[in-house]
Amino acid sequence: MNDEAEKTPADAQWARTCEKMLEAAQRRLREATTTQEVDRVRVEYLGRKGALAKQIGRIPRLPQEERPAAGRALNELKRKLTKLTGAAASAVSREAEEAPIRLDPTLPPQPLPHGHIHPISRTIEDMVDIFRTLGFEVVEGPEVELDWYNFEALNMPADHPSREDFHTFFLSDNVVLRSHTSPAQVRTMQQRQPPLRIIVPGRVFRPDTEDARHFSMFHQVEGLMVGEGVGFGDLKAVLHIFLRQFFRQDVALRFEPDFFPFTEPSAQVHCTCAICGGKGCRTCSYTGWLELLGAGMVDPNVFEAVGYDTERYTGFAFGVGMERVAMLRYGIDDIRLFLENDLRFLKQF
Numbered sequence: 001m002n003d004e005a006e007k008t009p010a011d012a013q014w015a016r017t018c019e020k021m022l023e024a025a026q027r028r029l030r031e032a033t034t035t036q037e038v039d040r041v042r043v044e045y046l047g048r049k050g051a052l053a054k055q056i057g058r059i060p061r062l063p064q065e066e067r068p069a070a071g072r073a074l075n076e077l078k079r080k081l082t083k084l085t086g087a088a089a090s091a092v093s094r095e096a097e098e099a100p101i102r103l104d105p106t107l108p109p110q111p112l113p114h115g116h117i118h119p120i121s122r123t124i125e126d127m128v129d130i131f132r133t134l135g136f137e138v139v140e141g142p143e144v145e146l147d148w149y150n151f152e153a154l155n156m157p158a159d160h161p162s163r164e165d166f167h168t169f170f171l172s173d174n175v176v177l178r179s180h181t182s183p184a185q186v187r188t189m190q191q192r193q194p195p196l197r198i199i200v201p202g203r204v205f206r207p208d209t210e211d212a213r214h215f216s217m218f219h220q221v222e223g224l225m226v227g228e229g230v231g232f233g234d235l236k237a238v239l240h241i242f243l244r245q246f247f248r249q250d251v252a253l254r255f256e257p258d259f260f261p262f263t264e265p266s267a268q269v270h271c272t273c274a275i276c277g278g279k280g281c282r283t284c285s286y287t288g289w290l291e292l293l294g295a296g297m298v299d300p301n302v303f304e305a306v307g308y309d310t311e312r313y314t315g316f317a318f319g320v321g322m323e324r325v326a327m328l329r330y331g332i333d334d335i336r337l338f339l340e341n342d343l344r345f346l347k348q349f
C-alpha cells in the first residue's frame, strides 16, 4: 500500500491533533522528577481512561471516511507516548540512583525510642539510695529458702502459730519460696559480726487469692541494724529520715504495738498520708494515716540462733512491701498492673 496516495485532509487534521497531545505530554514529562510523577503522566495519557483511550473511543462516531485516518494517527501517537514515558521513567530512576545522599549534620537527631524503669524497680532504687546515705549496705538472699531461715531461726519453730500468718509455698518439707525477706537477716548475721547495717530488697511469695491488693509474688525491702547500744530511738530516727526523703515532705510517724515472733517489741509503723498531708483522703480512708511497715527490736532468740552475744548486741529490723509503697506514691489502685507488662502502663514512668 502506498501511504502517500492514502493521505487525505482528515489525515492532516488528525496528525495535528495528535501532535498537540504529544507536545503537551512531553512538557509534562520534562517537569516530572520522580518515578511516581512520570507514572501519573503515563496513566493520564495511556491509561484505560486516559486521553488516548478517549480519542480512540470517539472513532466509531466519526464519519466513515475519517475513521482510517484517525486510527492511523492515534496508533502512531500511542507508539510515541509509550516510548516517551518509558524513556522518562528510566531517566528519573537513574537520576535517583546517582543522586548523592543528602546529609545535613546540623539537623537534630531523631529521638531513639527508649525503655522505662519499672515503677517497682524505681521505688526500690530510690529507697536504696536513701539508705545508702545512712550507711546501709545492700545485701541479697535466695528466693528458694530453707524452712530454717524462713521460720525456725526467726523464732518460729515448727507448729508455731505465727507460721500461719505467713502463707507459704512449700517446695518440700523443709524448702520454701521465702514468704518474707527476713531470712536474709539471718544469713547475713551468720556470716558477719556486728556492727551491721543492711537492707535487703527482693521478691517474696505467698499463696494469696489474687485481687487488686494481693498477688502471689511481691517485693519487700528488709532493713537491719545491729550494734552495741542500738535502740528503739535509732529505729524511729532512721525511719523518719527515710520517709521524709522518700515522700519529699515532712511526715509524722506513729508506732502501734504489733507482734512479730522475730522482734520484741514489735510495731506497725504509720506515717501521715503523703497524698493529703494528713487531712484525710480516699487513699488513707480519711484517717490521715498510712500503714506502711512492720518493725521492731530484734528478738534475742534470733541473735542466739546466729550465735551473737545477746548481752552485748541489740538491733532493730523492719520490712516494707514495695508494691504498696509504689501504689501510694504513684496513685495506682491495682497491684496486678505491675505484672501485666502493658506498655501503655509502663511508659508512664
Ligand code: PHE
Residues within 6 Å of the ligand: 179, 180, 181, 182, 222, 260, 263, 294, 295, 296, 317, 318, 319, 320
Ligand atoms: N517480715 C515481716 C513481714 O513480712 C516484716 C518485718 C520485718 C517485721 C522485720 C519486723 C521486722 O511481714
